[in-house]
Structure formats: structure tokens, C-alpha cells
Amino acid sequence: MAFCCLAGCGGETEVEKATSEGILIMGNSSEPKGIDPHIVSGVLENNVIRSLFEGLVIEHHSKNGEYLPGVAKKVEHDGNSTVWTFHLREEARWSDGEPLTSEDFMFSFQRILTPSLGSDYSFMLYYIEGAEDFHKGETTDFTTVGVTAPNDHTLRVKLRGPLPFLPEITKHYTWFPVPKHVVLDHGKMGEPFTDWTKPGNLVCNGPFKLKSWRINDHIEVERNPEYWDAENVGINGIRFLPINNSYTETRMFFSGQLHLTYRVPPEMIAYSAEHYPENLRTEPWIATYFIRCNVDRDAFKDKRVRKAFSMTIDQQSIIDNVTLGKQLPATGIVPAFGDYPASKQVSFNPEAARKLLAEAGYPNGEGLPDIEFLTTDQDSAKALAEALQAMWLEHLGVTIKIRQLEWTTYLDTMFKQEYDLAAGGWVGDYLDPLTFLDMWIEGGGNNRTGWSNEKFEALLDEVQKTGDKGLRYKKLKEAEELFLEERPVLPIYWYTRNYLISRDVQGWNPLILDNHPYKFLKLESAD
Numbered sequence: 001m002a003f004c005c006l007a008g009c010g011g012e013t014e015v016e017k018a019t020s021e022g023i024l025i026m027g028n029s030s031e032p033k034g035i036d037p038h039i040v041s042g043v044l045e046n047n048v049i050r051s052l053f054e055g056l057v058i059e060h061h062s063k064n065g066e067y068l069p070g071v072a073k074k075v076e077h078d079g080n081s082t083v084w085t086f087h088l089r090e091e092a093r094w095s096d097g098e099p100l101t102s103e104d105f106m107f108s109f110q111r112i113l114t115p116s117l118g119s120d121y122s123f124m125l126y127y128i129e130g131a132e133d134f135h136k137g138e139t140t141d142f143t144t145v146g147v148t149a150p151n152d153h154t155l156r157v158k159l160r161g162p163l164p165f166l167p168e169i170t171k172h173y174t175w176f177p178v179p180k181h182v183v184l185d186h187g188k189m190g191e192p193f194t195d196w197t198k199p200g201n202l203v204c205n206g207p208f209k210l211k212s213w214r215i216n217d218h219i220e221v222e223r224n225p226e227y228w229d230a231e232n233v234g235i236n237g238i239r240f241l242p243i244n245n246s247y248t249e250t251r252m253f254f255s256g257q258l259h260l261t262y263r264v265p266p267e268m269i270a271y272s273a274e275h276y277p278e279n280l281r282t283e284p285w286i287a288t289y290f291i292r293c294n295v296d297r298d299a300f301k302d303k304r305v306r307k308a309f310s311m312t313i314d315q316q317s318i319i320d321n322v323t324l325g326k327q328l329p330a331t332g333i334v335p336a337f338g339d340y341p342a343s344k345q346v347s348f349n350p351e352a353a354r355k356l357l358a359e360a361g362y363p364n365g366e367g368l369p370d371i372e373f374l375t376t377d378q379d380s381a382k383a384l385a386e387a388l389q390a391m392w393l394e395h396l397g398v399t400i401k402i403r404q405l406e407w408t409t410y411l412d413t414m415f416k417q418e419y420d421l422a423a424g425g426w427v428g429d430y431l432d433p434l435t436f437l438d439m440w441i442e443g444g445g446n447n448r449t450g451w452s453n454e455k456f457e458a459l460l461d462e463v464q465k466t467g468d469k470g471l472r473y474k475k476l477k478e479a480e481e482l483f484l485e486e487r488p489v490l491p492i493y494w495y496t497r498n499y500l501i502s503r504d505v506q507g508w509n510p511l512i513l514d515n516h517p518y519k520f521l522k523l524e525s526a527d
Contacts (some may be wrong), residue, residue: 013256
């Protein structure tokens with residue numbers, strides 16, 4: 001197999017050289033949209049941001065659902081999990097040596113909630129009392145938001161209701177601090193996409209700082225000597241490579257140019273398992289792949305049409321013949337979470353689908369407007385799109401066109417809702433079913449379907465007012481079933497992570513959210 005050829009003989013490989021220098025080289029799929037924690041919303045952006053910035057707490061390097069101290073050395077609550085107090089480190093510094101204080105967090109929370117910034121992820125702070133009203137412009141007085149700073153090293157957060165796992169949520173980059181003094185040097189608080197994140201300007205607080213950024217070539221970070229725990233950071237830097245083609249990425253791994261791939265193409269999984277069993281990882285991932293429906297378009301205003309398209313997706317066939325990565329058919333939008341049972345509402349039923357489409361006034365697809373399916377320019381994205389195209393033609397008599405765009409253009413097009421159907425997915429931000437449901441509120445930055453439902457949002461509001469787990473799960477289940485009945489998205493599968501990792505990388509443990517804290521990694525030659 002030509003794409004499996006190894007590197008030429010002789011000489012030190014890139015990985016061998018990088019291991020000796022303590023530099024991790026990892027594939028990162030595509031060029032990031034940006035590295036401003038308050039602007040971006042993607043996994044590949046998250047991969048870079050987590051190296052540069054640190055929140056109040058950080059991910060545990062080997063245990064799911066646990067946290068370790070970050071900027072906050074101590075976390076406590078009022079006994080009801082409604083008022084949380086974070087005691088910040090006196091030694092916390094920005095990478096330019098300036099002190100990091102509670103005022104930076106206050107500024108950061110106000111910034112992401114400022115409407116003019118246009119953050120797609122601002123809803124992640126809606127747990128805070130008054131945050132939603134401020135973000136929606138119902139008040140311009142930030143003192144109505146439940147965050148206070150009693151002193152430079154104390155941050156107090158008052159929530160809308162009990163939330164026992166708030167520290168888990170603060171691991172997410174939307175809760176990260178940004179340097180007030182630098183952001184305001186390059187623009188106003190609510191001004192998006194200013195120059196503060198460019199090389200030479202960026203000031204951060206994580207274990208690494210930005211060394212270089214060459215568009216469509218690499219982003220490299222290096223040790224941040226001002227980081228509070230700098231002496232315990234195990235590697236000297238990370239080089240993120242935006243390798244769009246997964247076959248190219250796999251060849252680069254086999255030829256010693258990468259420590260870690262973003263993915264393995266489906267056709268290469270079996271080969272890798274046979275020839276590189278010590279390097280291939282197939283791990284569960286709390287994530288759902290789905291297709292957004294633009295409910296503002298005539299074709300998808302009727303939920304019967306949306307359900308018909310959903311019920312003619314043969315999920316198991318896609319897994320067996322396209323993705324090939326041991327994924328599971330998504331019978332709901334929320335993967336199984338411990339005591340939270342997965343829904344069974346989504347299924348493959350072409351006969352019922354055809355009846356629904358006819359009831360909606362489109363027998364055998366007749367009369368439907370032209371439909372375009374938006375997806376990325378990844379090689380695997382095209383294969384999946386073509387499989388769906390064939391299924392909808394076979395079972396519904398509907399012909400769709402496929403439109404592939406590079407990552408940032410795809411995001412912009414989808415966010416502007418300039419599509420009929422759009423490939424999508426969601427990786428859990430924290431270990432609770434709510435992370436797969438609260439994004440679908442009206443005006444939610446990551447909703448982008450045009451769909452909303454008052455009863456759905458009322459159920460989510462009830463969830464956020466109780467700390468009783470049984471009641472929470474009951475209300476969440478009701479909300480999910482309502483959402484699936486409306487079917488603004490078409491669930492396809494629950495993800496697995498299939499990737500290749502060098503034996504030189506030490507401390508990279510399986511984590512179901514896949515948010516690996518880089519500071520705990522080490523690089524040691526395995527040969």
C-alpha cells in the first residue's frame with residue numbers, strides 16, 4: 001500500500017530530534033479560526049488554547065470527572081453549591097510578568113458576555129445569576145451579574161441554582177481569564193478579532209506561551225517561565241500542525257514526523273491495528289456526530305421532513321462501511337452518562353420515513369426545493385456525505401448536492417446559517433447530559449439551526465434550579481425527548497477517538513473528554 005511506505009533509510013527522524021529537544025509534534029486537522037478563548041468554539045482551537053491559557057481548575061491527567069488546582073489554589077462553596085468561592089494564587093502571573101488577579105476574571109466574564117463581542121459560547125456562563133440577562137442586553141449594568149471580587153485573590157460566583165459540578169465547567173476555555181491590560185491595548189472590551197492574540201502581542205497564563213505562528217504551516221508554543229508551576233512542566237514545547245488530509249497525516253506518523261495524529265482515516269484503522277498495535281488508540285469519546293437542519297429553509301420547516309431524513313440514515317451501515325472506528329449508532333443526542341439512559345427515539349425506518357414525507361406534501365420527494373449539504377473539505381467528510389446522499393436518494397427519492405469548504409469558511413457559513421443541511425458534531429464540555437442540550441436554546445451561539453422551543457427551555461431552566469440528581473435527570477430526559485421529537489438535528493453516531501501516538505510520549509492517558517493537560521507529559525525515547 002503506497003500510502004503506508006516508511007521513511008527512507010538513515011538519518012535522524014523529526015520525532016527523534018523533537019523527543020531529544022522535549023518538543024511534542026502533533027497533528028491538529030486544520031488551521032484554527034483563532035486562539036481567543038472568548039471567540040472560538042472548535043476542538044482544534046481548544047487543543048491550542050489549553051496550552052496557552054489556564055482556568056480556575058484544570059483537568060486531571062488520568063481520572064475522568066476530577067479536577068486539579070489551576071489559578072485557584074482552593075475552591076469552596078456555601079454548602080448548597082450555589083455560591084462558590086475561588087481563592088487565587090498570589091504567585092499567578094501573566095507571561096509578561098504582570099500579576100494575574102481576580103479583576104482579570106471579572107473583566108473576562110464581562111467581556112465574553114458583552115453582546116458586541118459576538119461570542120458563540122457565551123451561554124456557558126449562563127449558570128451565573130444575571131449573566132443571561134446581561135448578555136441579551138436586558139441590562140447594561142454588570143453589577144447585576146453574580147460575580148464579585150472581594151480582593152485581588154478572591155473570586156466569588158453566585159449561580160442561578162445549585163450546581164455541584166461547577167468546577168468541571170470552569171475547566172472550559174470560556175471561563176479562562178484573558179489579560180485585561182493587553183486586550184484593551186489593542187481595542188475595546190467588546191471588539192472581536194483584534195490583534196491582541198497575534199505573535200508578539202499575545203500574553204497568556206498557561207504552561208506555554210506562543211513562540212511562532214505560520215498560517216497553514218504550524219503553531220508552536222514554548223515554556224512559559226512565568227507560569228506558577230513552571231518547574232513541573234514536563235516538556236519544552238508543542239508544535240501543532242494543521243494537516244488537513246488524514247492520509248498525509250498518517251504517512252507523516254509512519255515516517256517519523258509526528259508524535260501524535262489528530263485522527264486515523266477509516267481505511268487505515270485496520271492496517272494500523274495489524275502493523276502498529278502499540279501506537280493505535282481506539283477510545284470512547286463523549287461526543288455525538290449529527291447533521292444540523294436549517295429550519296428557516298422551506299425544505300426543513302416541517303418536522304416531518306426532518307424526521308424523514310433522519311429515519312433514512314442507516315447508521316450501522318455508515319459505521320461498518322464509512323467510519324470503521326467502532327462508533328455506536330446515536331439513538332439520541334446525548335450519549336449514555338452513568339445513570340442517565342440513552343434515548344431510543346432515533347432509528348432507521350425507511351418505510352415510516354416515506355409516509356412522513358408524503359404527509360408533509362412531498363411524496364417520493366416531489367416538490368422539495370433544491371437541497372445542499374454543507375460539510376468540510378476533509379477526505380472522510382466527503383465519503384460520509386456521499387453515503388448520506390445515496391441513502392436519501394434510495395429511500396426518499398431526494399437528490400442533494402454536496403458543498404465542501406475548508407474549516408474556517410465552513411464554520412462561518414454554518415454560523416451565518418447559509419445552508420440547508422450541515423455536517424456537525426458536539427464534544428461534551430463537561431461530564432453531564434446538560435452539555436448536549438443547553439446549546440439549543442434560542443439565540444445560542446452554537447445552535448445555528450433556527451430552531452427554538454419555549455417548553456424545552458423551561459425544562460432546562462428547571463434543571464438549573466435544582467441540585468437533586470434524580471430530578472435533574474428526569475427533566476433533562478424530558479427535554480431531550482422533546483428535542484428529538486422536533487428533530488432539528490439528525491443524530492448519526494456516538495464518536496470514538498482513533499489516533500496514533502508515539503511510544504516516546506509518556507503521560508497521555510485515555511480521557512473521555514479528550515482534554516489532555518499538556519503540563520504532565522514527558523518525552524522519552526522508547527528505543
